[in-house]
Amino acid sequence: MKKVITYGTYDLIHVGHINLLRRAKELGDYLIVVLSSDEFNAIKHKTAYHSYEDRKIILEAIKYVDEVIPEYTWEQKVKDVVDNKVDVFVMGDDWKGEFDFLKDYCEVVYLPRTEGISTSKIKNDLHLGKK
Ligand code: C2G
Numbered sequence: 001m002k003k004v005i006t007y008g009t010y011d012l013i014h015v016g017h018i019n020l021l022r023r024a025k026e027l028g029d030y031l032i033v034v035l036s037s038d039e040f041n042a043i044k045h046k047t048a049y050h051s052y053e054d055r056k057i058i059l060e061a062i063k064y065v066d067e068v069i070p071e072y073t074w075e076q077k078v079k080d081v082v083d084n085k086v087d088v089f090v091m092g093d094d095w096k097g098e099f100d101f102l103k104d105y106c107e108v109v110y111l112p113r114t115e116g117i118s119t120s121k122i123k124n125d126l127h128l129g130k131k
Pocket of ligand 1: 007008009010011016017020036044071074090091092093094095112113114115116117118119
Protein backbone atom coordinates (compact mmCIF):
# COMPACT_ATOMS: atom_id res chain seq x y z
CA MET A 1 0.00 0.00 0.00
CA LYS A 2 1.46 3.33 -1.13
CA LYS A 3 1.07 5.90 1.66
CA VAL A 4 0.89 9.66 1.07
CA ILE A 5 1.16 12.40 3.69
CA THR A 6 0.35 16.11 3.65
CA TYR A 7 0.13 18.92 6.23
CA GLY A 8 -2.03 21.94 6.79
CA THR A 9 -4.53 24.02 8.75
CA TYR A 10 -7.46 23.28 6.42
CA ASP A 11 -9.65 26.02 7.89
CA LEU A 12 -12.86 27.06 6.07
CA ILE A 13 -12.42 24.19 3.60
CA HIS A 14 -12.46 25.40 -0.02
CA VAL A 15 -11.85 24.06 -3.52
CA GLY A 16 -8.09 24.71 -3.25
CA HIS A 17 -7.92 22.30 -0.33
CA ILE A 18 -10.09 19.72 -2.11
CA ASN A 19 -7.95 19.91 -5.29
CA LEU A 20 -4.80 19.35 -3.22
CA LEU A 21 -6.30 16.42 -1.31
CA ARG A 22 -7.64 14.77 -4.50
CA ARG A 23 -4.29 15.06 -6.28
CA ALA A 24 -2.38 13.89 -3.21
CA LYS A 25 -4.60 10.79 -2.96
CA GLU A 26 -4.05 10.09 -6.67
CA LEU A 27 -0.34 9.63 -5.89
CA GLY A 28 -1.01 6.57 -3.70
CA ASP A 29 -3.59 4.41 -1.95
CA TYR A 30 -3.79 5.94 1.52
CA LEU A 31 -3.70 9.63 2.47
CA ILE A 32 -2.73 10.89 5.91
CA VAL A 33 -3.45 14.55 6.62
CA VAL A 34 -1.41 16.00 9.50
CA LEU A 35 -3.70 18.75 10.73
CA SER A 36 -2.31 21.80 12.50
CA SER A 37 -3.41 21.94 16.15
CA ASP A 38 -4.76 25.24 17.48
CA GLU A 39 -1.52 25.65 19.42
CA PHE A 40 0.61 25.07 16.28
CA ASN A 41 -1.53 27.55 14.35
CA ALA A 42 -0.54 30.15 16.94
CA ILE A 43 3.11 29.32 16.12
CA LYS A 44 2.23 29.82 12.42
CA HIS A 45 0.59 33.13 13.40
CA LYS A 46 -2.72 31.78 12.12
CA THR A 47 -6.06 31.83 13.94
CA ALA A 48 -8.41 29.22 12.53
CA TYR A 49 -12.15 29.90 12.54
CA HIS A 50 -12.91 26.22 13.27
CA SER A 51 -11.36 24.40 16.23
CA TYR A 52 -8.96 21.52 15.64
CA GLU A 53 -11.75 19.06 16.58
CA ASP A 54 -14.14 20.55 14.01
CA ARG A 55 -11.47 20.82 11.29
CA LYS A 56 -10.67 17.13 11.95
CA ILE A 57 -14.34 16.07 11.63
CA ILE A 58 -14.65 18.03 8.38
CA LEU A 59 -11.46 16.52 6.89
CA GLU A 60 -12.46 12.98 7.90
CA ALA A 61 -15.67 13.44 5.89
CA ILE A 62 -13.70 14.05 2.68
CA LYS A 63 -13.51 10.87 0.59
CA TYR A 64 -9.81 11.40 -0.34
CA VAL A 65 -8.73 11.46 3.32
CA ASP A 66 -7.98 8.17 5.11
CA GLU A 67 -6.51 9.40 8.38
CA VAL A 68 -6.09 12.68 10.24
CA ILE A 69 -3.40 13.15 12.91
CA PRO A 70 -2.30 16.32 14.74
CA GLU A 71 0.56 18.61 13.80
CA TYR A 72 2.16 20.17 16.89
CA THR A 73 5.61 21.28 15.66
CA TRP A 74 7.63 22.09 12.53
CA GLU A 75 10.08 19.34 13.53
CA GLN A 76 7.77 16.31 13.56
CA LYS A 77 7.76 15.59 9.81
CA VAL A 78 10.69 13.12 9.66
CA LYS A 79 9.23 11.12 12.57
CA ASP A 80 5.76 11.21 10.98
CA VAL A 81 7.15 9.94 7.66
CA VAL A 82 9.22 7.17 9.29
CA ASP A 83 6.67 6.06 11.90
CA ASN A 84 3.83 5.91 9.34
CA LYS A 85 6.00 4.27 6.63
CA VAL A 86 5.10 7.06 4.21
CA ASP A 87 6.15 6.82 0.54
CA VAL A 88 5.18 10.30 -0.70
CA PHE A 89 5.13 13.73 0.99
CA VAL A 90 2.92 16.28 -0.80
CA MET A 91 2.44 20.02 -0.32
CA GLY A 92 1.21 22.93 -2.42
CA ASP A 93 4.02 24.67 -4.30
CA ASP A 94 3.86 27.75 -2.07
CA TRP A 95 6.11 25.48 0.02
CA LYS A 96 8.37 24.50 -2.90
CA GLY A 97 11.83 23.57 -1.63
CA GLU A 98 10.97 24.02 2.06
CA PHE A 99 10.71 20.31 2.79
CA ASP A 100 13.37 18.87 0.46
CA PHE A 101 15.19 17.46 3.52
CA LEU A 102 12.47 14.77 3.51
CA LYS A 103 13.88 13.41 0.21
CA ASP A 104 16.16 11.20 2.34
CA TYR A 105 13.03 9.43 3.65
CA CYS A 106 10.38 9.57 0.92
CA GLU A 107 9.39 11.12 -2.42
CA VAL A 108 8.68 14.87 -2.10
CA VAL A 109 6.04 16.38 -4.42
CA TYR A 110 4.95 20.03 -4.60
CA LEU A 111 1.67 20.51 -6.46
CA PRO A 112 0.52 23.76 -8.10
CA ARG A 113 -1.80 25.76 -5.86
CA THR A 114 -5.36 26.50 -6.97
CA GLU A 115 -5.42 30.15 -8.07
CA GLY A 116 -7.85 32.74 -6.71
CA ILE A 117 -8.88 31.07 -3.46
CA SER A 118 -7.50 30.94 0.08
CA THR A 119 -8.85 30.95 3.61
CA SER A 120 -7.53 34.48 4.16
CA LYS A 121 -9.25 35.65 0.92
CA ILE A 122 -12.55 34.21 2.16
CA LYS A 123 -12.16 35.99 5.51
CA ASN A 124 -11.15 39.24 3.83
CA ASP A 125 -13.98 39.19 1.26
CA LEU A 126 -16.55 38.48 3.97
CA HIS A 127 -15.12 41.25 6.14
CA LEU A 128 -15.37 43.73 3.26
CA GLY A 129 -18.92 42.59 2.51
CA LYS A 130 -17.77 41.48 -0.94
CA LYS A 131 -19.92 38.36 -0.77
N1 C2G B 1 -3.56 25.01 -1.01
C1 C2G B 1 -3.68 24.95 -2.40
N2 C2G B 1 -4.35 25.93 -3.07
C2 C2G B 1 -4.91 26.96 -2.38
C3 C2G B 1 -4.81 27.02 -0.97
C4 C2G B 1 -4.13 26.01 -0.30
O1 C2G B 1 -3.16 24.01 -3.05
N3 C2G B 1 -5.57 27.91 -3.08
C5 C2G B 1 -2.81 23.94 -0.33
C6 C2G B 1 -1.58 24.45 0.40
O2 C2G B 1 -0.49 24.59 -0.50
C7 C2G B 1 -1.35 23.33 1.42
C8 C2G B 1 -2.79 22.85 1.72
O3 C2G B 1 -3.63 23.35 0.66
O4 C2G B 1 -0.62 22.26 0.82
C9 C2G B 1 -3.31 23.36 3.05
O5 C2G B 1 -3.22 24.78 3.06
P1 C2G B 1 -3.24 25.53 4.50
O6 C2G B 1 -4.35 24.99 5.32
O7 C2G B 1 -3.10 26.99 4.24
O8 C2G B 1 -1.87 24.96 5.14
P2 C2G B 1 -0.57 25.76 5.61
O9 C2G B 1 -0.94 26.84 6.55
O10 C2G B 1 0.21 26.07 4.38
O11 C2G B 1 0.13 24.62 6.52
O12 C2G B 1 3.77 22.15 8.24
C10 C2G B 1 3.15 22.68 7.08
C11 C2G B 1 2.01 23.60 7.44
O13 C2G B 1 1.14 23.01 8.38
C12 C2G B 1 1.26 23.95 6.15
